[in-house]
Amino acid sequence: MSGGQTIPAWTAVEETQRRAAAEYWLITQPDHAALAGELAARLGPPLLPALPAEVVRGISVHDDGWAALDAQLAAAARPISFLDAPLPEFVRAWTASIDRAEQVAPIAGVIVSRHFCRLGEARAESRADSAQDAQHLRAFLAQEQQRQERLRQGEPQEHLEFLTDVLQFCDLLSLYLCCGAEQDVEFPQRFGPRPLRLTRLSGAGHQAVCRLDPSPFPDGVDVAVVARRCPPPAGESSVGTLPFLLW
Numbered sequence: 001m002s003g004g005q006t007i008p009a010w011t012a013v014e015e016t017q018r019r020a021a022a023e024y025w026l027i028t029q030p031d032h033a034a035l036a037g038e039l040a041a042r043l044g045p046p047l048l049p050a051l052p053a054e055v056v057r058g059i060s061v062h063d064d065g066w067a068a069l070d071a072q073l074a075a076a077a078r079p080i081s082f083l084d085a086p087l088p089e090f091v092r093a094w095t096a097s098i099d100r101a102e103q104v105a106p107i108a109g110v111i112v113s114r115h116f117c118r119l120g121e122a123r124a125e126s127r128a129d130s131a132q133d134a135q136h137l138r139a140f141l142a143q144e145q146q147r148q149e150r151l152r153q154g155e156p157q158e159h160l161e162f163l164t165d166v167l168q169f170c171d172l173l174s175l176y177l178c179c180g181a182e183q184d185v186e187f188p189q190r191f192g193p194r195p196l197r198l199t200r201l202s203g204a205g206h207q208a209v210c211r212l213d214p215s216p217f218p219d220g221v222d223v224a225v226v227a228r229r230c231p232p233p234a235g236e237s238s239v240g241t242l243p244f245l246l247w
Contacts, residue, residue: 005184006197009172012181017081024079025227025242027178029066029093035225036060036174040166044218047191048166058101058108059167062115065096079230087123087133091140094120098144106151107163113144113151114164115171120144165189169196169216177208177244178225191216198246209245220247 037060044050051059066082069089085093094116102109120141123129129137152160169189176185176198187196192214202209224241232238 006186007183009176009185009187009198012183012185013172013175013179014083016179016181017083024230025180025240026079026230027225027227027242028070029063029082030061030070031226032174032178033063033171034060035178035223036062036167036170038223039173039217039221040170042219042221043166043170043216046218047214047216051163051166052107054105054108055111055163055166057104058112059170061097061100061104061108062112062167062171063093063097064100065098066093069093087129088136091120091136095140095143098147102147102151106153107155107160110148110151110155110160111163111167113148114160115167117141117144117148118164118168165191173198174225178227178242182208211247215247217246221245 037056040051040059041056069082069085069092098109098113098116101112120137124134124137124141127134166189169187169191172187172189182200184197184199187198189196194214196216197213199211199213200208201211222243222245224243227240227242229238229240
C-alpha cells in the first residue's frame with residue numbers, strides 16, 4: 001500500500017528492479033509491451049484521443065526485439081534486470097523492436113524509433129558509457145534518424161512527438177505495474193495542465209488497484225499480464241496471470 005508520498009514513476013521502477021528478493025515474478029519484455037498496448041487501446045477523451053489501430057499495435061510490439069535477450073537473462077542463476085544488459089545488447093534489442101514495429105505500419109515504426117532514440121539520447125548525455133559503447137550508441141541514433149525520415153510520410157513532427165509521448169506513458173505505466181512497485185507516482189508526460197499521478201489504493205505487490213488523476217481511461221481498465229514464478233514452486237505451475245484494475 002502507498003504511504004502517501006509521490007515519487008517519479010521511473011524512480012519507483014528502477015528501485016524495484018534493483019531490489020534483491022527471495023522469489024520473483026518474471027515478465028518478459030514482449031508481454032510487458034502487450035500490456036502497454038492494452039492500456040493504449042483503452043485511452044480516450046477527454047484527456048486523450050482514441051488512438052488509431054496501427055499506433056496501438058505498434059505500442060503492443062514495441063519491445064518484441066528483447067525476446068532472445070529475455071531468455072538469456074531469465075536463465076541466469078539469479079534473474080537479471082533488463083537494466084543491467086550491456087549497451088550492445090540494448091541496441092540490438094532496440095533495433096529489432098523498431099524493425100518489428102515498422103512491419104506493422106510506417107507510423108508505428110517512427111514512434112517506436114523515436115521512443116528508443118529518446119532513451120539513447122538521454123543515455124548519451126549521461127556520458128556513462130565507454131568510448132566504444134558511446135560510438136555504438138551514436139551510430140544507432142544516426143541510423144534511426146535516417147529511418148524516421150524515410151517512414152514519416154509527411155506526418156507533422158509535432159504529431160509524431162505527441163504519439164511518442166503516449167507510447168512512453170503506456171510503457172512506463174506498464175513497467176510500474178509489472179515491476180510490483182507500490183508507491184504513489186507521478187508521470188513525466190503531460191497531457192493537460194496538471195501532471196498525471198497514480199495513487200495506489202489497494203493490493204499487494206503485483207495485484208494493484210490504482211487511481212489515476214486526471215484519468216486517461218474514460219471507462220477504467222481491468223487487465224492482466226502473464227508472469228512466471230522464479231524459482232518455480234514445487235508441485236505447482238510456475239505460470240500465472242497478474243491482475244490490475246485502474247480508473
